[in-house]
Amino acid sequence: MEEPMEAEETRHILAQFRSETGDIAGAPFNLPVTITKDKLQLVCNALLEKEEEPVPYAFYVGDVEVASSLQQTLEQLTVDSEKVLDIIYQPQAVFRVRAVTRCTSSIPGHAEPVISASFSPDGRSLASGSGDKTVRFWDVSTETPQHTCTGHRHWVLCIAWSPDCRLLASGCKSGEVRLWEPVSGKQEGKPLTGHKQWITHICWQPLHSSESGQSRLLASSSKDGDVRVWDAQLQRCLRVLTGHRQSVTCLRWGGADLLYSGSQDRSVRVWAATDGAMCRALQGHGHWVNTLALSTDYAMRTGAYDPASGDVGHLADKRTDDEKLAAAKKRYATLLASSGGEERLVSGSDDFTMFLWNPVKGTKPLARMTGHQQLINDVRFSPDARLIASASFDKSIRLWEGKTGKFVAALRGHVQAVYMVAWSADSRLLVSGSADSTLKVWSMRSRKLQLDLPGHADEVFAVDWSPDGQRVVSGGKDKLLRIWRR
Template identity: 65%
Template sequence: MQSLSGHLQSVTALRWSGEGLIYSGSQDRTIKVWRPSDGALCRTLQGHGHWVNSLALNTDYAIRTGASDPKKLMQTVPEHINNELERKAAAMERYTAAKEQAGGVERMVSGSDDFTLFLWTPESNKKPVCRMTGHQQLVNDVKFSPDTRTIASASFDKSIKLWNGINGKIFATLRGHVSGVYQIAWSADSRLLVSGSKDSTLKVWSVADRGLLIDLPGHADEVYTVDWSPDGHRVVSGGKDKVLKV
């Protein structure tokens, strides 16, 4: 077991990179890039003025689903992939395609208590691609869409914001929650977004229409976490009332 030391305060967010690196966000306001093979600290990314709460990669979905075809996610092994080498090749193809959407690099977005997001190319560069402003309170969660084109952010300002995944420019604000938004999750086809809020509700949003699609009440207290089923037909949520809703 390795111990990677370098942060000066609590570690609050982690991501494995498809390039074999680990990215860590901390209350010390920094993001660190680690090489787990030897425990080396490769670089430190600075820019946020307060705690780093959340990290997301444009390759997250490709890494998570591996060689699976989204249309066949309910199958244990896709029919067209029948051996380990083909599975690995297909997984690498999907990962490479995700990177090519962003010019051939892995991109990372970070969300902070300083109300901002930063877009990075952390594998090779200390400097951010851009600083993304618009939220009026701390940013709780950030997520790249599976197709890598859009970044969604959730904030205690009761809103969800949508940003261009390449240049970081904001293009929509989704409003409807009456209290802070804790977490968001994308559907596999990148068309829908679900959010969980302090107001005890979940909401499903249409990205194309940039508006509320379905309001899902049911929890008796704050909703802390949400996720989509792989087939995109259901969502699951959990929160302060100690209950999961499906």
């Protein structure tokens, strides 16, 4: 009985390391199947001659990640032992974000609940929208109020920064979209009117899809069932996308110049942004679609401002629009290549489920993701697109594999509904805001609660993590903005 055990322990497999773009690192060689992920790191760095400054890698065989050992991964697959096994290596972010641990500022100013809060793509500005009908800009370095923007006639429900940081768009309950210049706090031109009911979502055309490296086009969705595409420079509506039978609840502008809209009519529709033609309808949800996320969201949000390479703030200011456009195109292409070459979409619904789609190509979902016990309020891909986080009224956050939709872990700790989640730029941490008045920081390494951040006096509606990883902002029913830092 001893010999077979000995043979099992020393079983080898012919393997080679291959990058996501197909480059092979060295000739095929024999690897023990028991080799761990840490040892694979050492071997791969040695082959790539990076012993002095080792780079952390994720390893995949097919679509399955090597989590602990090669043997455990191979047990999940059917592998032809006669062929050379390709082990795909994917560089991980060396840029590290440290968990926020304390509230450095609690900033009053809004007279009603804070409904939305968002850092600019370069991380240097912060904006918020409130039930008091105002949009406010805040100085990130001093953590003090900067501008109060008035003009909306009803609650400000959503805000969105242009990828070039030049404008902020806000939408309100009276159906108007307004544009604001963050440096002066002044309104840019006249309100964009045409929607018959309140604005539910706003998104801008990604920087890499723009013609000049300047953000000009944006889209808005409304409870009236329409999606409108606007020219911010001319301040007029270019096209109206009609077809949804009920309120459009969420909107995304994808990297292939496609618009994705989720609706209370239970469908997600795919539109060509250039002419407004409907490409396809994604069906399957049994109730309202509440939230959408794209695997490329983070790369498109930050565009030319890559915090991992220090491309934020003053460094980015020195570049021309053409240089920013080239940087945004390269960034988008790199992320797309690292996540299988295709943009993926995830939709979350009142039916307690999520669907993972390849929306550029087909109408059949890649996966149906079940497990939540109540409606799903928010979904987000991690910046590296390897994980999806979903927040639900069932008080939990669930993690899923970004490529396959396979369930990874449930994060429990909140005692009331989880409204929103936000990822750190290095994909290693997640922050959540809840009706229980707390924020919580979760570690992706341990899949457990890392920090509890109490402080709000009531429900937390808005959470965002700055692209440079330095700050988290939260806002909610207590009318305060809180800034959290290390």
